[in-house]
Amino acid sequence: MGRLRVGTLILIRWIAIGGQAVAILTVRFGMGFELPVVACFAAILASAISNGWLAKRRAPRARLGDREAALVLGLDLLQLSVLLFLTGGLHNPFAVLILAPVTVSATILSRNATAALVAMAIACASVLGLWHLPLPWDPPGGFFHPLIYVLGLWTGLSVAAVFVSAYVWSVAEEARSMSEAFAATRQALGREQRFAAVGGLAAAAAHELGSPLATIAVVAGELSRTVPPDSEFAEDVQLLISQSNRCRDILAELSRRPSEMDGMPFEHTPLSALIEEAADPHKSDRENIELDIELDPKDESPQPAIVRSPEILLAVGTLIQNAMQFANAKVEVTIAWSVNEAEISILDDGPGFSHDVLMTLGEPYVSSRRNEEGHMGLGVFIAQTLLERTGASISFGNDEGAEVVIRWPRAMLEAIERNDSGD
Structure with a gap:
């Protein structure tokens, strides 16, 4: 949950203290009404x-924990109630300010x-509806509001406190959820982009190391022919040859691996190859679930060729992965x-x-933990956000099971550029 910055809380409280002082002075000396000024200013001074003590003890940039902030707001509510007790209770027009600490709490705590x-x-x-000092402008004999009126004031304040706090808290919670979801999206995308960058570097390194490794292999071969089998160096030469061959195989694998490209950051690849790469890590999620990837061209046009997009891969x-978790026996991916258009x-x-x-x-209305209904959570929100960044539209429905359909205008899909900056 959000934490309240000390500087913000101190500023809000100074504004409230100043407003209380101005109101008391205006009513007493500007309007001429009798007030227990000393008692009122004692509450304001407290x-x-x-x-001041809070400002001295805590740095303005520090943040109060949930309990500390609630305690401070509770003290403010008590102090305001004391002032209202001294100046007419719920009959005081400023009684509505009881909602202020509640609203602040609903926003942050x-x-x-x-x-x-x-x-x-x-x-x-x-308490203020039952016990309070009279309004300062009550006639000498006292003016008593009907009980039904006082009950109405109390009911209005109580309902407002519940409604305002619930509404403001729900809006603030949704904003917090959206913020957390976007942060998770940026983190996941950044991680995939770093993987892509590392893959490109690995392929480039494989390409650059190929020539010197070939030279080492040639020299080692020549040495093996010139060094006698019974020489003390014969075993070392054979070790050199075997290790150079191993390095050659590793570099060849790095160069072939589609998930790490081949050193060309902007080289295009068929859409099906990208989807195969996205699906590969999840084929073993559940061994009893069959994962089929099928091609379904709608006309004679060639398959779209696109750059290796981290957004599409991750989404x-x-x-x-979501479909694999909830399938009974089979998941079908159709390209x-x-x-x-591409779909x-x-x-x-x-x-x-x-x-x-x-x-x-x-919507990021659920944590990353899925509930018993499944097919929902932060992961779907992240996937939708990433796909929309590439110009796709995504729809959800049912067709003998859960179905997710992703569509791009073909020109937009093929115009996607790699972005390894993490933006």
Whole structure:
């Protein structure tokens, strides 16, 4: 949960303290109403002292924990209640300010802290509705509001405290979830882009090391023919030959490996090869699940050739992994294309998406941990975000199981450029 910065809290409290002082002075000396000024300023002074103590003890950039911030806001709520007690209770027009600490808590603090402050605000409003000093402009004999009016004031404040806190907390929580999801997206994409960069460097290194390694192999071969078999160096020469051959095989494998390209950062590859690479890590996720990748050309146009996009790799891999987890026996990945469009369909034979899940899929409303309904979570949100960055549209549905369909305008797909900067 969010943590409240000390400097922000101190500033808010100084503004509240200044406003309270101005209001008391205006009512007493500007409007001429009698007020218990000494008692009021004692409450204001107590708040000012606590704020000064907080400013001295904690650096402005420091952040208060959930419990500490809730304690400070609770003290502010008590101090405000004391002022309202001295100036008419719920009859005071400023009684609505009881909602201020609750709203601040709902914006930043946890649900439990906010619930505690809501309960405290309702308790304070209850006390102020029953016991308080009279309004400063009440007639000498006293002016008493009907009980139903006081009950209405109390009900209004209580309902407002609950509603405002719940609404503000839900909006703030959604904003926090979106922020965390985008951070996870950037982290996952950056990791895949670093892997791609390392792969390119490995392929380039394999290419550059090929020539000197070939020279070493030639020299070692010549030595093996000139050194007698019974020489003390014969075994070393054979070791040199075997190790150079091993290095040659390793470098050849690095150069061949499609997941690490072949030293050309912008070389294009068929779309099916990219999808094969995305699916490979998940083929062994569940040994009893069959993963089929099929090609389905819609016309005579050639298969789209694109650069190795980390966004597509990570997103399609996540969706295939999701399908593998919930399939009963089989996952089908179909790659279709035409002269105008490219499409990837991922279909599993599992229980499919429930109606409620379909309504909210693609939103970061669930943690990365999947619940019993499955097919949902932060991973789907990340996948959708990454695919939309490449110009794709993604749809979810059911067709004898859960189906995810990804579509690109072909020109946009083939125009994707590699981005290893991590942006």
